[in-house]
Amino acid sequence: MHDPLDILRQLVPIDSRNTLPLGAPGERASDEMAMCAWLVDFLEGLGLGTRVTYAAPRRPNLVAFPKHPEPSWPTLAFQAHMDTVGTDGMTHDPFAVEVIGGKLYGRGACDTKGGMAAMLAALADLLAEKVQVNLMFVATCAEETGCQGAPFLDLSPWRIDGMIVGEPTSNRLVAAHKTSVYLELVCAGKAAHGSRPEAGINAIYRTAELIGFLQRVIIPELAAHQSPGFAGSTLSAGMIQGGVKPNIVPDRCSLVLDLRLVPNAPPVAELIGDLARRAGAALGFPVEPGWTQITAGLGTPLDAPLVQTVQRALRQQGRDDAPGTVAYCTDAGVFAAKGIPCVVLGPGDILQAHGAVEYIDIEELRAAHGIYQQTAREWASRRG
Ligand SMILES: [Zn+2]
Structure with a gap:
């Protein structure tokens, strides 16, 4: 022995x-x-x-x-x-x-x-x-x-x-x-001088709307995923980055999510594409998927x-x-x-x-x- x-x-x-x-x-x-x-x-x-x-x-x-x-x-x-x-x-x-x-x-x-x-x-x-x-x-x-x-x-x-x-x-x-998915979502805007915000489109404001959409719509949907032994899938916003100077209306903002999906969740590729498309449709501006890191x-x-x-x-x-x-x-x-x-x-x-x-x-x-x-x-x- x-x-x-x-x-x-x-x-x-x-x-x-x-x-x-x-x-x-x-x-x-x-x-x-x-x-x-x-x-x-x-x-x-x-x-x-x-x-x-x-x-x-x-x-x-x-x-x-x-x-x-x-x-x-x-x-x-x-x-x-x-x-x-x-x-x-x-x-x-x-x-x-x-x-x-x-x-x-x-x-x-x-x-x-x-x-x-x-x-x-x-x-x-x-x-x-x-x-x-x-x-x-x-x-x-x-x-x-x-x-x-x-x-x-x-x-x-x-x-x-x-x-x-x-x-x-x-x-x-x-x-x-669970499957772990790190997913970057990017909102684009239009740069302008900070003294004339009406001339630009603020990508940080757009990302704030995106976060609201995730909290109102997506997180409850994920929580409803059913798999034996799990209390649903989750989403957490882990990182946000936008803007370069206080006096420039930001033209880009990136949000990185940490998704944890139960075994019976929809396929990851489908879920990611769906999420960006639905957010864009609901909010009236494009939401683009950026990089992902998936652990099976x-x-x-x-x-x-x-x-x-x-x-x-x-x-x-x-x-x-x-x-x-x-x-x-x-x-x-x-x-x-x-x-x-x-x-x-x-x-x-x-x-x-x-x-x-x-x-x-x-x-x-x-x-x-x-x-x-x-x-x-x-x-x-x-x-x-
Ligand atoms: Zn280990």
Whole structure:
């Protein structure tokens, strides 16, 4: 039996901070190279094949796979991201492993080196017990800046029947999360001297009307979206920018929205186009969509074999098997969009992630190890 705590003690000191979005200019604090190298060593030591590809220079994605997969066995992939958020403002040493009162402290202990350690320990044990499952491990980069690494990973060489994403869910089964959409809307106007406002068209005033329309019409519509486990979709105006000088009537104003859409919401492209068109029609001036950043949601059906298998494993371990939802986005959305059945399940509370103090409860870490192992055993008995 491998202890995930021993593995986590080795993972936490590896600096894999991701403090800049993929492709953004500027000096990076760190990257995922050292973490990837450690994982390649560990996974090859278990007898798995590995393949490393890059989302950008020094931004690796890693796949570990059986060298001789058995075609009649089902395949199960464990997945975790290699990056962590930065360490600014942390009140304990982010890379020193401190174990106090049944908790291990360190950056990434919860998000998501804890889940990763539990998965690696489970993999090692399952391979040793020769469970009849083709076991894979998938590690991504750039998750913390909006699941940016996973889209670059080509998993088409493998038939993956199910994937467990190890984000912190307090070891609860999560089969659904929202889609996140950052959307810029732009209102144009006509510049004029500020002493003669009647000669211009004020783009800031137009944007104020747009905000009113969103609050009156769109936000209530989004709130009415129905999906089991969610209280509707939401919209928040997050940034506004317009004008260059006090004495010039602004000819452009940009508004950036943060939309969180439930799994049953209309398709994103349709929704964005519709929103701009309807706002323009209602307000009598053009509203143009600008840039967008979309992070895919997750909506795995509750009767999917993977969901039911994880539920059996949870029951077998004496745990609550009720499928839940989370408010944040994960790589599971990206892989589900590629056609892989995905669920999210991992040790730790998301409230412990990204904070000034980050820790994982060691009991929970070890429980995740047991749940992952049991899931693979139940998956083996599934066949075909
Ligand atoms: Zn995470």
